[in-house]
Amino acid sequence: MGIGKAVPPHEFQQKSFSDYYFEITNSNHMVDLKAKFANICEKTMIEKRHLYMSSEILRANPSIMAYNSPSLTRRQELADVGVPELGAEAARKAISDWGKQASDITHLVASTSSSGCMPGADCELARLLGLKPSTKRFMLYQTGCHGGCTALSLSKDLAENNPGARVLVVCSEVCTLSLRGPSESNIGDLVGQAILGDAAGAVVVGSNPTVDEHAMFELVLTCQETIPGTEDALVSKLREGGILYTLHRDIPLHVSNSVERLVKLLLQEITMAPEPDLSEEVFWVVHPGGRGILDRIESKLELRDGKLAASRAVMRQYGNTRCSSVILVMEEMRRRSEKHGLRTAGEGLDWGVLVGYGPGITVEAILLRALSDKTATKLNTQVGTLVT
Numbered sequence: 426m427g428i429g430k431a432v433p434p435h436e437f438q439q440k441s442f443s444d445y446y447f448e449i450t451n452s453n454h455m456v457d458l459k460a461k462f463a464n465i466c467e468k469t470m471i472e473k474r475h476l477y478m479s480s481e482i483l484r485a486n487p488s489i490m491a492y493n494s495p496s497l498t499r500r501q502e503l504a505d506v507g508v509p510e511l512g513a514e515a516a517r518k519a520i521s522d523w524g525k526q527a528s529d530i531t532h533l534v535a536s537t538s539s540s541g542c543m544p545g546a547d548c549e550l551a552r553l554l555g556l557k558p559s560t561k562r563f564m565l566y567q568t569g570c571h572g573g574c575t576a577l578s579l580s581k582d583l584a585e586n587n588p589g590a591r592v593l594v595v596c597s598e599v600c601t602l603s604l605r606g607p608s609e610s611n612i613g614d615l616v617g618q619a620i621l622g623d624a625a626g627a628v629v630v631g632s633n634p635t636v637d638e639h640a641m642f643e644l645v646l647t648c649q650e651t652i653p654g655t656e657d658a659l660v661s662k663l664r665e666g667g668i669l670y671t672l673h674r675d676i677p678l679h680v681s682n683s684v685e686r687l688v689k690l691l692l693q694e695i696t697m698a699p700e701p702d703l704s705e706e707v708f709w710v711v712h713p714g715g716r717g718i719l720d721r722i723e724s725k726l727e728l729r730d731g732k733l734a735a736s737r738a739v740m741r742q743y744g745n746t747r748c749s750s751v752i753l754v755m756e757e758m759r760r761r762s763e764k765h766g767l768r769t770a771g772e773g774l775d776w777g778v779l780v781g782y783g784p785g786i787t788v789e790a791i792l793l794r795a796l797s798d799k800t801a802t803k804l805n806t807q808v809g810t811l812v813t
């Protein structure tokens with residue numbers, strides 16, 4: 426029933442990022458690796474990214490900028506502040522978009538792979554936002570890039586099983602644990618340095634909207650798959666040197682095969698005959714994990730050009746912002762739909778699919794229904810879980 430996003434102020438142009446990155450990590454002597462990194466940056470289709478850590482912070486912390494030097498304490502100290510601060514900014518916008526007060530929130534679901542402390546980012550978020558002390562909190566740490574889907578799925582169950590619940594979902598990511606210098610021995614991690622960006626996304630979810638609430642999307646059905654035999658393909662290990670990524674080249678292949686399976690499963694639930702046309706009758710909110718993955722999903726499902734436009738726009742402007750990215754894509758789609766005067770926030774269509782993926786390899790999907798004013802009013806009298 427409300428959506429908000431926030432990005433930190435430090436903005437980096439992708440075109441010049443290889444120069445910046447090799448300079449700030451004192452790695453300009455690695456001439457060939459720098460050229461390879463510049464090529465990867467160019468292939469990402471990203472135009473700019475936002476990072477929480479400024480050049481001053483990076484220069485003052487050489488252990489963070491080394492490839493793999495003990496630095497966890499300093500990294501976590503930065504995350505302790507950055508994750509809730511950015512999350513709170515997105516949450517305030519989502520609550521204002523919803524039109525009610527922070528004190529009307531009954532449940533908080535927070536997700537991040539950028540931190541891991543107790544009391545956690547959820548406690549600090551509740552304090553910053555002025556949520557009631559009785560707010561029921563759920564903190565999802567290290568849920569990977571599919572953490573946004575996991576948080577939305579959980580919010581659906583909470584909203585449906587607790588009459589009157591209004592669930593605030595906050596997904597907040599800053600690269601404090603994972604930003605590091607380059608290594609010739611781990612190109613997968615270097616790919617991460619070329620694509621990851623910082624952002625927070627927040628939504629308010631609830632069942633049975635009241636007359637003064639406006640629902641945009643219904644979370645109809647959720648599913649998750651762990652792809653057998655891929656446990657080593659997409660790995661994010663938290664060690665003394667922070668988070669080190671392993672990203673195999675075949676991630677796009679595995680993810681696109683799984684997405685095809687899950688989407689078929691979800692769309693069976695819509696009683697439409699014949700089956701819905703994936704390009705003409707379905708809108709797509711896909712985690713922009715990498716240009717290669719979006720391309721592969723598009724070709725595997727034979728989607729027409731432009732169907733992943735909202736995901737590509739988020740990728741271009743912010744990079745891969747991990748668990749917050751699917752909320753940024755929802756927000757982008759809503760913005761574009763409004764701009765073009767379309768009937769629903771889902772590009773004028775009724776049915777859509779939200780897709781996330783991360784370590785496991787885990788792929789999650791949610792069947793969405795975008796609501797026009799007419800269908801939203803009808804739902805006031807039904808049970809449904811709505812992003813309000």
Ligand SMILES: CC(=O)CC(=O)SCCNC(=O)CCNC(=O)[C@H](O)C(C)(C)COP(=O)(O)OP(=O)(O)OC[C@H]1O[C@@H](n2cnc3c(N)ncnc32)[C@H](O)[C@@H]1OP(=O)(O)O
Pocket residue numbers: 461464465468469470568569570571612613616659661672673674676677713714715716717718745747782783784
């Ligand atoms: C963290 C989470 O929980 C979830 C996530 O979202 S994780 C992120 C998942 N994203 C990915 O894995 C990225 C997917 N890949 C891509 O989008 C694209 O491969 C890319 C944009 C990175 C590069 O584009 P491309 O069309 O593949 O470019 P390509 O010219 O083939 O590759 C550029 C170079 O990078 C290397 N490279 C690319 N991906 C690599 C990988 N995963 N591992 C090692 N090397 C890699 C290539 O070998 C090539 O090297 P050379 O220049 O020496 O030939």
